[in-house]
Amino acid sequence: MSYPDRFYPVVDSLAWVERLTKLGVGTIQLRAKDLDDSQSLQMVTDALAITQGTQAKLVVNDYWRAAIVAGAKYLHLGQEDLADADLAAIREAGLSLGVSTHDEAELDTALAAEPDYVALGPIFFTTLKSMRFEPQGIPKITEWKKRIGNIPLVAIGGIKFEHAAEIFAAGADSIAVVSDVTQNADPDARVRQWLGQSAETA
Numbered sequence: 001m002s003y004p005d006r007f008y009p010v011v012d013s014l015a016w017v018e019r020l021t022k023l024g025v026g027t028i029q030l031r032a033k034d035l036d037d038s039q040s041l042q043m044v045t046d047a048l049a050i051t052q053g054t055q056a057k058l059v060v061n062d063y064w065r066a067a068i069v070a071g072a073k074y075l076h077l078g079q080e081d082l083a084d085a086d087l088a089a090i091r092e093a094g095l096s097l098g099v100s101t102h103d104e105a106e107l108d109t110a111l112a113a114e115p116d117y118v119a120l121g122p123i124f125f126t127t128l129k130s131m132r133f134e135p136q137g138i139p140k141i142t143e144w145k146k147r148i149g150n151i152p153l154v155a156i157g158g159i160k161f162e163h164a165a166e167i168f169a170a171g172a173d174s175i176a177v178v179s180d181v182t183q184n185a186d187p188d189a190r191v192r193q194w195l196g197q198s199a200e201t202a
Contacts, residue, residue, distance in 0.1 A: 003027060003057060003074070003096065004117055004154060006168070006198035008176045009191070010061075016182065017047045021056040023191045029076055029176065031061035040066040048072060059098065068093040076119070079106050087113055098154065102133040107147065115151065119176060120144045122157020123167065126179070138170045145171030161193050 005026035011017060012032050020028050030047050032040075040063040048070055051058045059074040060067040062081045067074075068089060076098040077085055090097060098117040099110035110118050125135050135157070145153050155167050156176035167175055177194065184190040 004059070004098065004152065004174045004176075005057075006174050007191075007194040008154060008174045009181050009194075010156070010176050010178045011182060014043065014046050014050065017056075017058065018050050019187070020181075020191065021051050021054050023188060024055065024195060025191065026055055027057045027059060027074075027174075029059040029061055031076075035063065037065065041069055044070040044072055064090055064095070067095060074098075076100070079109060082109065082113060100156075101144075102136075107144070111148065111151075117152040117154055117174070118144070118148050119154040119156050121155065121176075123155050124158030124163070126158040138166060141167060141170040141172050161190065161197065164194070164197050 007025065008027045008029065009020055009025060010029040010031050011020065017028055017030055032043055035043060044060050044063060044066040047058050057074055058072060059076050060072045061076045062078065064075055064077065064085050073096060075090060075095045078100045082099055096116040097113065098119060099113055099115040100119045101107045101110050102121065120136060120141060122133065123136050123138065141155055152173040153171060154174040154176050155172040159167060159175055159177060160180045164175060181187050181190055
């Protein structure tokens, strides 16, 4: 599976995009909050410049207008953003679309948008953002994968490298990782671990 890659870090700055690109990461989500239209367009444009000519696929979180204008190829929407987005314009621009889900109703909403992948979270407790939803646990991954069939399933939320084998075995096609990289004492070494694990299990 080429997209999203099995290791799928989510970061909030251009510096992280550059760092991960240099390490050879294949799919990177840029999730920066509270930007206005001009700020988001500038950030997406700059991030695309960083990844141009590399193997990194830049996934823009939320800012679908900026993604279209800047010529991005990949987009991720949460449920609230999905409700406000112009899906016809997104598809017309040729963007691949991933959608977050946390419960059955959200999964139904996501599948109606015919996404290129579905994300399920949080798998474990996460301190990064306050969640309305309890941790899903690993068995939910298997259940979700049965529901969505051939659509790639991304697991996210509190996942560390030590969980990877079990999560892939449960049916996840990809693991989105945040703090296990960005808050790691040695992020570069951790990324190399993930990349090695992904290569072994691909």
